[in-house]
Structures are given as structure tokens and as C-alpha cells.
Amino acid sequence: MAQLVLIVDDESMTRDLLRMMLTPVGYEICEAEDGEEALQKIEATPPDIVLLDVMMPNMDGLTLCHHLRGHQATAQLPIIMLSAKTNFNSIEEGLNAGANKYLTKPIARKVLLATIQELLGS
Secondary structure (H helix, E strand, C coil), rough: CCEEEEEECCCCHHHHHHHHHHHHHHHHHHHEHHHHHHHHHHHHHCEEEEEEECCCCCCCHHHHHHHHHCCCCCCCEEEEEEEEECCCCHHHHHHHHCCEEEECCCHHHHHHHHHHHHHCCC
């Protein structure tokens, strides 16, 4: 059975690009435009891993990450933050929010796939 990746990003082009990177290698994709929509999707169909943008409307990635880590059902869910914010403080903030990894945009396909495989143990 394919592993489910939830892509949470308010930019449709970014979601499209990530989907094009992941579907050819067999990942199933679910998408959300912000943290609020992501929470609904996670509750309905828990993903195997989340790719999470930091800057989004309604509920940003840091808030969503804190929320997921604070609930037993999602506390261990692997989360990769993907952001254009590349300074040390932003990276530290993302990791302190509970992200397993913080990768910067633009992301190389090879790096993304290796990071997903590392966190999923596949």
C-alpha cells in the first residue's frame, strides 16, 4: 500500500511541484492550503508524513506543528517543514515547534526523497 504524504502549502504551484516529485516514486498525495484544512484532513485520513510550509494564512505551519505535537494521536507524526525562510532563527523556530526536519525552498528532489525515506524508515 502506498504511503500517504500530506502537502500543506498555500501556493498551488508548490503543491503541484511536490506532487510531481513524489507520485512517480509511488507516494499517495493529499493536499491542504493551510493549517486549518490540514487538521481536517489529518483527522479524516491520517497521513504517514506531513510536508508543511511555514508561512500560510489562517493557521501557519508553526501553529499547526505545535498543535499536532500536543495531541497524542499525532504527537509522533513525521513532519518536514519546507520554507523559504532560511535564516538560523527560522530553522530553530521550526525545529522547536516540533518538526522532525526543516528543509529550505527550493528543495532538490533527491534531498526531499531521502529525507522522507529517512523519517519513514523505508
